[in-house]
Amino acid sequence: MKARVKFLLVLVSISILSCKNEKSVDDLKVETPQVVESKVKVTIDMVVKTDDTFQLFYTEDGTLNFNDKFSVRTPVKGSENSQKVVFELPEDVKFTFLRIDMGENNKQNEIKINNFLVNYFDKKWEAKGNLFFQFFGPNDQMTLNYDLSTLTPVVKEGVVYDPILYPMEPVGVELQKLLK
Template sequence: MKNKFLIVLFAAVATLTSCKNEKEVSKEENKDVKKYFNVEIEASAAKSDNFAMYFSEDGTTNFKDINAVWAGIKGGPEFQKVTFNLSEEKMPTHIRLDFGLNNDQDSVVIKNVKVDYFGKDFQFKGSEFFKYFIEDKQFNTKIDAAKGTVTILKKDGVYKTPYYYPAQGSIDGIIKITSTKK
């Protein structure tokens, strides 16, 4: 009888410990999951500047100033993460990326872009940028597939704030990650 009691007690303790460990793992996995829409760009800029992400929530590319998020970048050759976080109640259907207001800017290099919502994301290298955003010939760009980057340069000696509207790849990616919450 005593042996049966010990076996039952051991089984109960093992079950409780196992469940506790599973719950701890779940909490750790969800700890880094952001509960809002965000875009993270790994980039470098020759000079300090400000980038913007405009967004719409109505399925159009009608971008308004009230739907813009700004983030700064320090000048220099090192890559930095520039993050745009939206509040929980904002759910974009389209995004536009603007790379700098500094008219003295020399160049901006985009290495990676990650779009995330509740831990679901899509990301791409800078060299794939124009699969997700529309190339605009008024801005001078150079793609380096080996480094996985796109560089935005002055055109005719002038740096004009480059902005890029979403291509179908970007729209499809946003629909895919926002269609269901985790």
């Protein structure tokens, strides 16, 4: 019996001493991960009235051979108000051309472009309003109203819906200025 009591006392002593310096879960510091904003991004200030997903393609080899590997997608929440649609790119990108796919939703309404901005670390390139269309031209699935700076999607029977803004030569020139 004495051996059992001694054994119990040793166990209680060990458990009291081993728990002595432990902190409560409530006392532990909570680490919140920091969201790091990319220093390379393309922002389009526009009115998009219907929910959609836009995609920005880029090349680094001076060609217009775009593929999904070099692209960024971003969801867009439909709104009657102007909003900034932001594409964050890898910071090691050395882009030579950009292409913008203007959505997947074939129920999309008229889209108004207010401003286009490329940030490349401490440099920027901006095209306001309809000046944007000196750099990008729509494919046949969008109708451009240059004066109002709007694009109206065109759904064609039997054709996959894929409205695209193709880069024109000045895009490459402006992007090269950013890289210098």
